[in-house]
Amino acid sequence: MSRRPICFYYGDGRLADLTGYLRVVLQPEFYQPAELRYLAAQGVQTLGYLSLSEDQGPPAPWQRQDRNPDWGGAFVQVGHPLWVAHVIGAAKAAIGQGFAGLFLDTLNVELTHPEDVPHLLTLVAxxxxxxxxxxxxxNRGFGMLPRLAEIVDGIVFESFSARWTEHGYAPWPPDVLEFHAQIAEQLLQLELDLYTLDYADTPGLTDFAVRRACQFGLQSFVSDRALSRT
Structure with a gap:
């Protein structure tokens, strides 16, 4: 049986399901070293989730006053020495735990705090x-291209075709789809693994997202908002 390219799963367990993928993105706190060793033995490359510009933890000196309106995490001062140490520590812990690699999230600071773009690039390096x-x-990080492409091995285009909103799941309007298509064409010039992560709750919307990713030669994964499906 051929394996699917990638899975984003933020729950725990389901090891048997995860062996159906070549690469899986997981939350480090949900998996023990023995489970990661099992997946590695099955030929699955595990990537641990790591947020680089938002903090879901308790109040800390690196946090800004504003928060992500969708997820509630505090935006951070990316270049704050204590935040840098916190992120590096979490990255080392995930690798020490048995993860093969890392999934870098919250990289779109050009949309919220553009002055942090150079600090974020330094943090990724x-x-x-x-x-x-x-x-x-x-995950995205388009504001750091092309330099980002020299550091990472792959890029995920989250919400490439379909998204979730407070009103439910839906495709992007035509103008946004066209804008995303232009970004995809630029990504295809890079020598990187390219994936899409879309959100859908119906077979029709799922099929739309998968077909559109395929049209651009992108490897796709479609899930719900909580990334609870494998």
Whole structure:
């Protein structure tokens, strides 16, 4: 049986289901070293989730006053020395735990705090150098291209075709789809693994997202908002 390219799963367990993928993105706190060793033995490359510009933890000196309106996490001062140390520590812990690589999330600071773009690029490079993951997968991060492409191994285009909103799941309107298509064409010029992560709750919307990713030669995964499906 051929394996699917990638899975984003933020729950726990389901090891048997996860062996159906070549690469899986998981939450480090949900998996024990023995489980990660099992997946590795089955030929599955595990990537641990790592947020680089938002913090879901308790109040800390690196946090800004504003928060992500969708997820509630506090935006951070990316270049704050204590935040840098916190992220590097989490990255090293995930690799030490048995993850082969890391999935770098919350990279779109050009939309919220553009002054942090150079700090974020420096942080990504530090994660690569100090944690030494086998594989680095970036979520978007378009504001750091082309330099980002020299550091990571792959890029995920989250919500490429379909998204979730407070009103439910839906495709993007035509103008946004066209804009995303232009970005995809630029990504295809890079020598990187390219994936899409879309959100859908019906077979029709799922099929739309998969077909559109395929049209651009992108490897796709479709899930719900909580990434609870394998």
């Amino acid at each position: 530090a994660v690569r150098e100090e944690a030494q993951p086998t594989y680095l997968l970036a």
